[in-house]
Amino acid sequence: MAEENLLNTHNAALLLSAANKSHYPQDDIPEVALAGRSNVGKSSFINTILGRKNLARTSAKPGKTQLLNFFNIDDKIRFVDVPGYGYAKVSKTERARWGKMIEEYLVNRENLRVVVSLVDLRHEPSGEDVQMYEFLKYYEIPVIVVATKADKIPRGKWNKHEAMVKKKLNFDSSDQFIIFSSVNRLGIDQAWDSILAMI
Ligand SMILES: Nc1nc2c(ncn2[C@@H]2O[C@H](COP(=O)(O)OP(=O)(O)OP(=O)(O)O)[C@@H](O)[C@H]2O)c(=O)[nH]1
Numbered sequence: 001m002a003e004e005n006l007l008n009t010h011n012a013a014l015l016l017s018a019a020n021k022s023h024y025p026q027d028d029i030p031e032v033a034l035a036g037r038s039n040v041g042k043s044s045f046i047n048t049i050l051g052r053k054n055l056a057r058t059s060a061k062p063g064k065t066q067l068l069n070f071f072n073i074d075d076k077i078r079f080v081d082v083p084g085y086g087y088a089k090v091s092k093t094e095r096a097r098w099g100k101m102i103e104e105y106l107v108n109r110e111n112l113r114v115v116v117s118l119v120d121l122r123h124e125p126s127g128e129d130v131q132m133y134e135f136l137k138y139y140e141i142p143v144i145v146v147a148t149k150a151d152k153i154p155r156g157k158w159n160k161h162e163a164m165v166k167k168k169l170n171f172d173s174s175d176q177f178i179i180f181s182s183v184n185r186l187g188i189d190q191a192w193d194s195i196l197a198m199i
């Protein structure tokens with residue numbers, strides 16, 4: 001893989017977890033943030049494209065990740081695993097705190113180069129998926145849309161699902177759209193190409 005000439009993807013580790021900007025790393029390393037509904041597959045995406053089983057924790061229990069988790073990739077890139085939205089069993093207060101934390105990071109973080117916005121290829125994007133995409137477009141934050149869990153629908157239906165997702169998001173055709181599966185390890189090269197092109 002071409003990216004392996006540039007960085008050793010095996011040299012990856014959790015650097016720190018932060019609740020607010022006073023805890024963010026202080027340097028110039030470019031960051032790639034992962035955003036999406038709880039359970040969409042953000043942590044799995046990180047593990048899969050790094051070829052690791054359990055670097056970013058994954059769970060069948062949604063709503064687990066409450067902090068911004070910064071992963072150091074070979075001292076050249078960081079992945080930032082953002083807590084998922086849309087988990088029902090969260091109080092109004094927690095939801096507000098979440099919103100503040102995410103907004104503070106996404107809008108003001110100078111290290112941020114691109115947001116990988118994950119949606120489930122199987123379903124029409126939720127209101128919150130649409131809001132996230134619109135938010136990123138509004139603030140002119142570069143975005144790559146990754147449609148996860150492609151293994152759960154037959155290949156012959158991918159086009160139809162892609163069209164459904166794009167329509168609901170009011171997708172900007174100049175953005176990248178990647179069909180992905182952590183189970184079948186599909187879309188990895190395309191994801192790396194798109195990410196590295198933004199950095
Ligand atoms: N079939 C299939 N399952 C997946 C895929 N990606 C993730 N999963 C499963 O979906 C569940 C949630 O995945 P996570 O990666 O923990 O999701 P997350 O977005 O990090 O969730 P939060 O941390 O709660 O926001 C786990 O049971 C994963 O094994 C995929 O591509 N295909």
Ligand SMILES: [Mg+2]
Nearest residue numbers: 042043057065
């Ligand atoms: Mg997670």
